[in-house]
Amino acid sequence: MYLIDSHAHIYLEAFDQDRSEMLNRAVEAGVRRIFMPHIDSLSTERMLLVEDENPDLCYAMMGLHPCSVQQDFEKELLFVENWLSKRKFAAMGEIGIDLYWDKTYEEQQKEAFIQQISMAQKYGLSIVIHSRESLDLTISTVASCVNESLKGVFHCFTGNLSQASQIIEMGFYLGIGGVATFKNGGLEEVLLQTPLEHLIIETDSPYLAPVPYRGKRNEPAYLRQVVQKIAHVKHVSEEDVARQTSRNVDLLYGR
Numbered sequence: 325m326y327l328i329d330s331h332a333h334i335y336l337e338a339f340d341q342d343r344s345e346m347l348n349r350a351v352e353a354g355v356r357r358i359f360m361p362h363i364d365s366l367s368t369e370r371m372l373l374v375e376d377e378n379p380d381l382c383y384a385m386m387g388l389h390p391c392s393v394q395q396d397f398e399k400e401l402l403f404v405e406n407w408l409s410k411r412k413f414a415a416m417g418e419i420g421i422d423l424y425w426d427k428t429y430e431e432q433q434k435e436a437f438i439q440q441i442s443m444a445q446k447y448g449l450s451i452v453i454h455s456r457e458s459l460d461l462t463i464s465t466v467a468s469c470v471n472e473s474l475k476g477v478f479h480c481f482t483g484n485l486s487q488a489s490q491i492i493e494m495g496f497y498l499g500i501g502g503v504a505t506f507k508n509g510g511l512e513e514v515l516l517q518t519p520l521e522h523l524i525i526e527t528d529s530p531y532l533a534p535v536p537y538r539g540k541r542n543e544p545a546y547l548r549q550v551v552q553k554i555a556h557v558k559h560v561s562e563e564d565v566a567r568q569t570s571r572n573v574d575l576l577y578g579r
């Protein structure tokens with residue numbers, strides 16, 4: 325099986341004790357590539373080190389996470405742009421709006437999101453969107469910026485059918501992770517109605533571990549649980565899910 329984890333923070337401290345064992349388990353489970361979303365200037369060094377140590381397996385993105393948008397966000401955006409001008413990244417991420425943790429910087433989050441969408445367009449990168457408690461707002465923001473060359477994914481998609489179809493109409497992907505395996509996840513209808521051509525898969529490690537690991541540390545090897553769930557709901561083989569979602573990631577990041 326050839327799987328791609330399109331979103332995993334494997335450079336975080338949660339993996340400092342057993343990172344190479346964890347990566348071996350991922351490869352054994354069929355995970356051939358892992359894409360790492362950047363958070364803020366405190367994550368860069370760790371992320372690039374993991375990329376350096378694992379060529380052809382781990383790939384870095386660049387972008388400012390909405391939860392790291394504060395008063396000084398302009399400085400963080402300069403940092404991001406400086407890196408983008410220096411080397412190639414797999415995608416612009418993760419970027420977006422998060423109204424779950426803290427609404428203090430809502431306006432700044434929107435501003436940072438819009439500025440980063442233009443950076444992505446300037447550097448020809450796809451965008452990886454975080455939209456916790458803000459899905460309608462992020463969809464309308466993207467819709468106002470979208471042009472033919474802009475591609476992206478709504479990572480950790482947990483919305484409804486109508487939100488899913490708005491995203492697909494813009495030519496964007498739904499990022500499906502551990503939440504799909506939760507009893508109360510509410511994603512079965514969306515999975516059933518959405519063709520595999522519009523889905524990519526992710527773990528969001530170390531967060532949101534799928535059943536039966538729910539509540540524990542997540543890791544890329546658990547992508548298999550997500551594949552099983554999608555295959556089961558859609559009445560297709562796990563091979564089909566693996567093949568099509570990997571092809572989709574290649575189209576999205578592989579430019």
Ligand SMILES: [Zn+2]
Binds near residue numbers: 331333361418528
């Ligand atoms: Zn993330």
